[in-house]
Amino acid sequence: MKYDLVIVGAGPAGLSTAIKLKQLDKKNNTNHSVCVIEKGSEVGAHILSGAILDPIALNELIPDWKNLDTPVVTQVKSESFSFLTSNKNFNIPDFFLPKDTKNKGNYIISLGNLCKWLAKYAENLGVDIFPGFTAKDILFENNKVKGVITGEKGVDKNGKKSDLYEAAIALRGRQTIFAEGCRGHLGKKLIEKFNLYENNQFQTYAIGLKELWEVNNNTLNKGDVFHSIGWPLYNNAYGGSFIYKLSDTLLSIGFVVGLDYKNPYLNPYEEFQKFKTHKKIKDVLNNGKRISYGARALNEGGFQSLPKFSFPGGLIIGCNAGTLNVLKIKGTHNAMKSGIIAAESFYSDSIKDINSIELSEFNKKFKNSFIYKELYKSRNVRPGFNKGLLLGTLNAFVDQKIFRGNAPWTLRHHIKDNNSLKNVKNSKKILYPSKKDNVYSFDRLTNVSFSGTNHKEDQPNHLKIIKEAIPIEHNYEKYLSPETRYCPAGVYEIINIENQGPSLQINFQNCLHCKTCDIKDPLQNISWTPPEGGEGPRYSNM
Structure with a gap:
């Protein structure tokens, strides 16, 4: 299937891109075909945020939103x-x-309800939205992104095609916008392949x-x-x-x-x-x-961790690129604005019939946007907390109240998240209540049942262990299996400790698609990949 623009992810960044492009079409009597592919069963099913919305980008995208039935x-x-x-x-x-x-x-x-509303608004403008389909991999030709390949459906845990099998589909675009949200699995590949962090720090x-x-x-x-x-x-x-x-x-x-x-x-x-x-x-x-x-x-990386956004054949935007403002405790407005800039960059290139290999103009437009300015002003707050709560709070006060975000220095992030853990032998044990009161506090698995998450058990495990020996020989021995604690859904479990020695069991059916394991695993030995399209959490009003 061919489109002018392929967008991966029906969150605020991806939907804003689609809406803005079709608005430009309507204004200038042009026409571009646009599709948005979304791995959740419906738009909003995988969206989770606090959330408080700064309406600055919504005001720009849909100026009359207050007169509409917006949530x-x-x-x-x-x-x-x-x-x-x-x-x-x-x-x-x-x-x-x-x-x-x-x-x-x-x-x-x-935020989930807002995304549902934005999706309907986009469809009314002529955008094709395909929920329930994962973007499994990137389509490359001559080192240029040419689109994405969707995941197969109906493949059993042994890799065999079932009676419900649906083949993968290639979605080709002149440009592809990756708006997967934080730690997108395709964004991770693009960052590595095109060395997008070359000039900045890690996320x-x-x-x-x-x-x-x-x-x-x-x-x-x-x-x-x-x-x-x-x-x-x-x-x-x-x-x-x-x-x-x-x-x-x-x-x-x-x-x-x-x-x-x-x-x-x-x-x-x-x-x-x-x-x-x-x-x-x-x-x-x-x-x-x-x-x-x-x-x-x-x-949380902010200004220091912004990547180069463009590469041959596409852009990485929104939280996939790390535009959240930690100080403001919000990122939806920045994600939406990055989508607006993406649409404007593509449209300008298209109507001038330039058909650039790379939309480099996006990087310039981003630097002139309010996103860049606010991330720059808040850049020193999060790194300051590497020294603890007291010094971090003092640093934030000096940086924001005295220098107003314009200090003549930029603090650096200290260490990658996966390298921060100390050996369990050198760590103080933290004791938590073994039983919850079931009034205010709840056990993990009971809470997971309130996420609506679901994965067919007879499908390949989407949480890939790269080297089978590492979970026990390294994680268990040095850190007492931190994956059993940082996972918010009880996916990782150590079993058979007394009978046959410890082994790692992965209950992938519980997965909330939070990506924490992909980030925090000490040797980056866990790789999150998308399961069958439409599976995972089914958040409502989140």
């Missing part, structure tokens, strides 16, 4: 930022908070865990925003919490942990559950029930 209705009305101890809550005065952490004029949203990441709750109390009002740092992480890792009141009865609560943590005993999921047992948080969740759960890796 962007809850404006931020009040916000607080707290430092937690194990039993107390200290509000941080507004004076000490950087301007970019504040949310005046922003909206609390479900750094965090894992974000989130639950959606129905509540029946007035502790928080619709439009209220709460963030915290401190307990339970303290200096064990960079991270913190968020609580956003979406409506009178619905709130999202989440916890973010930087994946450069050092202690192999640390368990991000357990830290999240522990956080919810704080008295302050219990008051917020009182008389409520959890109705959904999910997890997703997110970029």
Whole structure:
């Protein structure tokens, strides 16, 4: 199948690209064929974010969105930022908070619902959207990207074709836009093949865990925003919490942990559950029930980790390229703007009949955009926390309140996330409650059942172990199998310790597609690949 433009990923970046291109067509009486391929069963099924939306890019893309039936209705009305101890809550005065952490004029949203709406808007403009199809691999010709190849369906665990077999399809485009979200598996290949990090530093990441709750109390009002740092992480890792009141009865609560943590005993999921047992948080969740759960890796590298975006035959954009702003704790607006720039770059090249091998103009347009400016101003905040919570907070204050993001230096990221773990022998054991109260805290597998995740068991395991000996001889011996703790879905399990010695069991059916294993595995021995199209989580209102 041939298109002028092929887009991988129906998130905010990919859909904004498609919409902007068709808007330019309509304005100038031209026509370009556009398709968007999405691995989730439907648009939004794999989308997970806090989320607070800065509407700057939405205003540019669809200026009259407020007059339409957009799922962007809850404006931020009040916000607080707290430092937690194990039993107390200290509000941080507004004076000490950087301007970019504040949310005046922003909206609390479900990013999944916004993407569903954007998809319908795009289809009405003539965009073809194909949910339930993975972009399994990249189509190369003469070292140029020419499109993508979809994954086969109906292949059993032994690699044999079943009665339900569907062959792969080649989607060819004049250019291909990769908007897969954080740690896209094709983006990872492109970064390596075209050396896109040659002039900048490596990417750094965090894992974000989130639950959606129905509540029946007035502790928080619709439009209220709460963030915290401190307990339970303290200096064990960079991270913190968020609580956003979406409506009178619905709130999202989440916890973010930087994946450069050092202690192999640390368990991000357990830290999240522990956080919810704080008295302050219990008051917020009182008389409520959890109705959904999910997890997703997110970029934290910022300005220092921006790649070269263009390469022969395509672009890498949005969170696939690491445009999230850690200081603002949001990235949707930047993802959407990068999609707008991608469409403009392609359209300009196309109507001038240049048909460039590479859309190099994108890199120049990006440097002139608000994305580049805001990422530059926040560049020193995240690296400052490599020295711990106290020094990191002091650095953020000096950098943002005194230098206003224009310090005459740029801090560097310290170490890749997969290289940060200490040997278990040199690490302090972290003890977590063995039982959950099932009111505020829940065991991992029970929570996974609230993600809607599903994978056919009779298919090849999509979590590839590159060298079979490493999980035991290296990970188990040195770090006591950290994959059993950093995975938010209980995918990795050590079995037969007493009978036949330890071995790694992979319960790939539980996978939430968060990509944490692909990032944090010490020797990069786990490779996340897409399962059959349409499988994985089925998030609702997340």
